[in-house]
Amino acid sequence: MITQLIFRALDRKAVWLVSILLLVSFAIPFANLVLPDSSPFHLPNYAVPLFGKYVTYAMLALALDLVWGYCGILSLGHAAFFALGGYAMGMYLMRQIGTRGVYGDPILPDFMVFLNYKSLPWFWYGFDNFWFAALMVVLVPAILAFIFGFLAFRSRVTGVYLSIITQAMTYALLLAFFRNDLGFGGNNGLTDFKDILGFNVQAQATRAALFAASVIALSVAVLVCSAIVNSKLGKVMVAIRDAESRTRFLGYRVDNVKLFAFVVSAVIAGVAGALYVPQVGIINPGEFSPANSIEVVIWTAVGGRGTIIGPIIGGLLVNAGKSIFTGVWPEYWLYALGALFVLVTLFMPKGIVGLIRSIFTRKNPARADNTQPEETGQTDRPLITDAQPGPAE
Amino acid sequence: MFDELAHRLPNPPHKRDGVPRWTGNNRVKHTAQHLLPGGGDWERGRRTLGGFVLLMAFLTACLLIAVPPAMAQTADLPALVNALGQGGFPEREKAIDALVATSDVHVPAILQALSDGNLYTRKSDALVVLATKAGDAYALKDPVSGSALGTATSDDIEKIKVNNGLRGKIRTEIGEMTLLSTDRATRLSAAQSVLKTADPATLDLLKKALAAETDPQIKNVMELAEAVIILKTNASIDEKRAAIATVISHGDRDAQTVLLAALQTAPDELKPVIEDGLASISRSLQLWDIAQNLIYGTSLASVLLLAAIGLAITFGVMGVINMAHGEMVMLGAYVTFVVQNLIATYVPGLAEYAMAFSIPAAFLFTALVGVCIERGVIRWLYGRPLETLLATWGISLILQQAVRTIFGANNRLVAPPNWMTGAFELGGLTITWNRLWIVVFAVLVFTALQLVLNRTPLGLQMRAVTQNRRMASAMGIRTPFVDAMTFGLGSGVAGLAGVALTQIDNVSPGMGQNYIIDSFMVVVFGGVGNLWGTLIGAVSLGMANKFLEPYAGAVLAKIIILVLIILFIQRRPRGLFALKGRAIEQ
Numbered sequence: 001m002i003t004q005l006i007f008r009a010l011d012r013k014a015v016w017l018v019s020i021l022l023l024v025s026f027a028i029p030f031a032n033l034v035l036p037d038s039s040p041f042h043l044p045n046y047a048v049p050l051f052g053k054y055v056t057y058a059m060l061a062l063a064l065d066l067v068w069g070y071c072g073i074l075s076l077g078h079a080a081f082f083a084l085g086g087y088a089m090g091m092y093l094m095r096q097i098g099t100r101g102v103y104g105d106p107i108l109p110d111f112m113v114f115l116n117y118k119s120l121p122w123f124w125y126g127f128d129n130f131w132f133a134a135l136m137v138v139l140v141p142a143i144l145a146f147i148f149g150f151l152a153f154r155s156r157v158t159g160v161y162l163s164i165i166t167q168a169m170t171y172a173l174l175l176a177f178f179r180n181d182l183g184f185g186g187n188n189g190l191t192d193f194k195d196i197l198g199f200n201v202q203a204q205a206t207r208a209a210l211f212a213a214s215v216i217a218l219s220v221a222v223l224v225c226s227a228i229v230n231s232k233l234g235k236v237m238v239a240i241r242d243a244e245s246r247t248r249f250l251g252y253r254v255d256n257v258k259l260f261a262f263v264v265s266a267v268i269a270g271v272a273g274a275l276y277v278p279q280v281g282i283i284n285p286g287e288f289s290p291a292n293s294i295e296v297v298i299w300t301a302v303g304g305r306g307t308i309i310g311p312i313i314g315g316l317l318v319n320a321g322k323s324i325f326t327g328v329w330p331e332y333w334l335y336a337l338g339a340l341f342v343l344v345t346l347f348m349p350k351g352i353v354g355l356i357r358s359i360f361t362r363k364n365p366a367r368a369d370n371t372q373p374e375e376t377g378q379t380d381r382p383l384i385t386d387a388q389p390g391p392a393e
Numbered sequence: 394m395f396d397e398l399a400h401r402l403p404n405p406p407h408k409r410d411g412v413p414r415w416t417g418n419n420r421v422k423h424t425a426q427h428l429l430p431g432g433g434d435w436e437r438g439r440r441t442l443g444g445f446v447l448l449m450a451f452l453t454a455c456l457l458i459a460v461p462p463a464m465a466q467t468a469d470l471p472a473l474v475n476a477l478g479q480g481g482f483p484e485r486e487k488a489i490d491a492l493v494a495t496s497d498v499h500v501p502a503i504l505q506a507l508s509d510g511n512l513y514t515r516k517s518d519a520l521v522v523l524a525t526k527a528g529d530a531y532a533l534k535d536p537v538s539g540s541a542l543g544t545a546t547s548d549d550i551e552k553i554k555v556n557n558g559l560r561g562k563i564r565t566e567i568g569e570m571t572l573l574s575t576d577r578a579t580r581l582s583a584a585q586s587v588l589k590t591a592d593p594a595t596l597d598l599l600k601k602a603l604a605a606e607t608d609p610q611i612k613n614v615m616e617l618a619e620a621v622i623i624l625k626t627n628a629s630i631d632e633k634r635a636a637i638a639t640v641i642s643h644g645d646r647d648a649q650t651v652l653l654a655a656l657q658t659a660p661d662e663l664k665p666v667i668e669d670g671l672a673s674i675s676r677s678l679q680l681w682d683i684a685q686n687l688i689y690g691t692s693l694a695s696v697l698l699l700a701a702i703g704l705a706i707t708f709g710v711m712g713v714i715n716m717a718h719g720e721m722v723m724l725g726a727y728v729t730f731v732v733q734n735l736i737a738t739y740v741p742g743l744a745e746y747a748m749a750f751s752i753p754a755a756f757l758f759t760a761l762v763g764v765c766i767e768r769g770v771i772r773w774l775y776g777r778p779l780e781t782l783l784a785t786w787g788i789s790l791i792l793q794q795a796v797r798t799i800f801g802a803n804n805r806l807v808a809p810p811n812w813m814t815g816a817f818e819l820g821g822l823t824i825t826w827n828r829l830w831i832v833v834f835a836v837l838v839f840t841a842l843q844l845v846l847n848r849t850p851l852g853l854q855m856r857a858v859t860q861n862r863r864m865a866s867a868m869g870i871r872t873p874f875v876d877a878m879t880f881g882l883g884s885g886v887a888g889l890a891g892v893a894l895t896q897i898d899n900v901s902p903g904m905g906q907n908y909i910i911d912s913f914m915v916v917v918f919g920g921v922g923n924l925w926g927t928l929i930g931a932v933s934l935g936m937a938n939k940f941l942e943p944y945a946g947a948v949l950a951k952i953i954i955l956v957l958i959i960l961f962i963q964r965r966p967r968g969l970f971a972l973k974g975r976a977i978e979q
Contacts, residue, residue, distance in 0.1 A: 074779045074782075151963045152962075154963075155966055156966055157962055157966040158966070159778060159779070160778050160782065161917060161962060161966055161967070163714075163779065163782065164714070164913050164914075164917050165917070165959045167910065167913070168910070168913075168914065168955045168958055168959055169955075169959060172951075172955035172956055175948050175951055176952050178948065179948055290910065291906075294716075294783075297783060298783065301783060331794070331797075331798065332794075334790045335790075335794050337787070338787040338788065338789070338791035338794065339791065340787065341783050341784060341786055341787020341788075341790065342784050342787040342788060344783075345780045345781075345783045345784040346770065346773055346774070346784065349777075349780070
């Protein structure tokens with residue numbers, strides 16, 4: 001069973017993608033650390049954490065794609081899982097500061113001393129241990145996604161209503177994390193990190209390592225997603241996306257399939273957030289803002305939803321575009337982003353990947369496939385035929 | 394309620410609830426403090442006079458604050474003031490009488506300075522000056538205008554002496570000038586400060602003032618003050634009992650504070666009376682609190698209703714979640730701003746009625762923008778509701794940035810017309826006019842929309858399209874036209890909301906974002922079956938929020954409401970008033 005899953009994950013496209021990613025995870029640190037400044041291929045120091053940030057964003061877009069592109073659940077709250085993972089990592093990093101903080105308290109982070117905390121709140125226990133923090137990075141988003149998804153999918157909240165309550169969820173978390181008395185640093189969030197696993201987070205080598213770790217995590221996420229969508233379960237997910245009621249009437253447990261996809265997606269988002277925080281050096285409640293979650297949707301849409309590589313391309317391209325744009329014409333970035341939203345939904349519903357694929361398809365009709373969502377939301381189109389009726393597990 | 398998005402700290406909601414943008418009082422306060430001769434120097438009064446000096450300083454300060462600076466001084470006031478420096482005590486007494494006879498607003502302050510020993514005669518020209526010690530020298534000021542007159546050494550000036558008889562006279566005169574003043578505001582602030590300090594020395598004066606008082610509000614305050622003073626003195630038990638009854642009959646928060654203080658010092662036989670009184674006051678206060686919460690809730694509900702009702706129309710009829718809805722609200726607010734400025738520039742006489750022009754202008758403009766958006770973007774996306782959400786989000790970003798480019802990122806001020814400023818009191822409640830008008834406006838808009846939907850051909854067509862699009866189309870209804878009109882109507886109503894919100898919120902490019910999530914919550918909670926759902930949604934969310942706020946705080950109240958909505962949607966995935974039947978299922 002497991003070997004079968006791995007074998008499925010290693011279909012040709014995923015292998016190519018992972019190989020390229022692993023190459024990148026080696027090449028970028030190499031270009032930054034080893035090549036001399038004079039080399040035309042030398043990468044300046046600021047670029048490494050910047051690229052690392054893009055990679056974590058791409059991972060977040062991939063997570064969203066798993067639920068939106070393959071399962072038809074448009075979550076407008078995925079930034080919440082990302083931020084929760086980030087906070088778990090941030091808590092670990094805060095505990096590593098120790099006596100080097102402004103107030104020099106060996107246990108309490110600076111903001112707690114400032115807010116007159118007498119002792120560490122119970123939910124901060126254990127975060128001085130990296131592996132405990134890593135476990136929380138996975139568990140916290142997973143548990144939230146499980147509870148939320150369990151309630152929502154069981155009650156058959158779908159479509160726009162689901163999107164709106166996911167937005168309400170991230171908004172509620174935004175407000176909660178702004179509160180000082182929640183014990184997560186309030187408005188300022190967690191910052192001023194020193195060490196990760198004993199290495200200085202500011203050091204260039206650490207940053208290169210974090211970049212490599214991000215790319216490797218993305219590769220693992222690609223393999224996981226690829227395994228899921230190529231399995232029978234993946235076919236059922238696509239069936240749910242295209243005709244939920246019909247899939248349910250055929251006897252599939254639609255709620256369970258959706259819940260599974262939602263939880264896996266939340267975990268990927270959480271890991272992405274955990275890798276994001278040490279590279280940008282701060283996590284604050286702004287990460288929970290609903291606008292962030294909506295932006296993730298556009299990365300996925302630009303790249304091409306319903307594909308594995310699409311959201312990665314989208315996440316990298318849009319964010320690189322944002323960095324360039326906000327540097328050169330800061331006042332026009334919102335115009336560009338807004339136009340991107342409108343134009344992509346109007347003219348490129350399948351994104352960049354869909355566009356390229358349609359060019360190929362025109363040349364070679366045999367390569368046409370039906371993994372992409374159709375352009376219309378009509379429900380009375382034929383079901384995907386290769387999913388066999390039976391329990392989804 | 395949910396009035397913050399994105400990167401900013403969530404403000405306490407309705408931070409200006411009950412407070413107009415700027416009030417006349419604030420302004421006067423600032424200016425008056427500028428004009429105040431000698432600043433707070435009187436407060437450094439002689440301790441021998443004890444609390445009374447403090448009281449009087451307070452009285453005069455209150456007095457000056459309450460008096461508009463526009464009130465001109467009496468022409469011969471400087472001459473009369475200079476007379477204070479001449480002759481001995483009998484002449485001084487006459488000069489004081491003459492000053493009091495002018496009833497000028499500056500007189501109490503000047504007399505207070507005299508009593509405190511801050512008035513001096515300049516030897517060179519016999520001018521009476523207000524002197525404060527600054528190092529070795531004295532800083533001189535004109536006692537009337539407060540303008541600086543340079544400095545002098547102790548040899549140059551001579552203190553105007555007063556004896557205890559004169560001090561007593563001054564005390565009475567100042568008290569009479571304030572408590573017995575002909576100006577209502579002066580009397581009120583004097584009475585309130587007597588209530589705050591409750592100095593037994595003022596009792597006789599207070600009784601005199603009370604006998605002459607006709608204004609019920611001031612009389613109220615004075616009675617309370619009298620009772621408080623009696624409770625402090627060694628009056629007989631019966632007198633005190635009567636005083637306690639007076640306090641209890643007032644039944645407000647001041648009375649509660651007074652009784653709590655009295656409870657500490659009261660003789661044992663009075664304690665049960667006071668405790669009973671406290672209990673009855675807290676009962677009535679609780680009732681007033683509930684009433685006040687109802688009013689806050691209604692006010693919030695009206696804002697939510699205005700913001701959400703346009704969304705309910707577009708979502709209900711077209712299944713489009715219009716993320717640019719908040720920007721329509723924002724455009725409506727900016728139209729109000731532009732119309733106000735145009736009118737102020739070209740027809741200043743109509744400035745008071747700018748609202749009357751803003752309302753149709755905002756409706757038409759935003760409706761036009763809405764129709765353009767529908768024709769340009771949304772009509773290509775029917776049947777893909779999630780993607781309209783993305784496209785309209787893009788539009789909202791563009792609109793925000795466009796407004797930022799044209800008008801700048803700063804907040805714009807829409808000055809409220811006079812009839813919308815200020816507040817009035819109703820029993821223990823304070824109601825601001827702007828909030829009240831917004832409630833009225835929301836009710837009018839709601840009624841008008843109900844009429845449009847139920848009594849016009851367009852409304853009939855909209856309802857037909859809502860219930861069964863294909864059937865309506867088969868019956869010859871031009872569904873694309875209905876869609877465009879519906880979107881225009883929804884956007885226009887959002888514009889109207891923008892007009893109303895200029896009165897309680899800042900007009901800024903990001904203001905729409907503050908309302909979009911609120912609007913969603915209302916619509917999702919109420920369901921899209923009909924507008925009553927939106928009304929009930931707005932009222933329940935508004936009320937729930939305001940009743941939770943006192944216990945949980947503003948932010949936590951919002952969080953609780955959001956979580957409750959999420960849970961509610963589990964029970965009723967299509968809101969309170971869902972359309973039944975196959976047509977609404979995806």
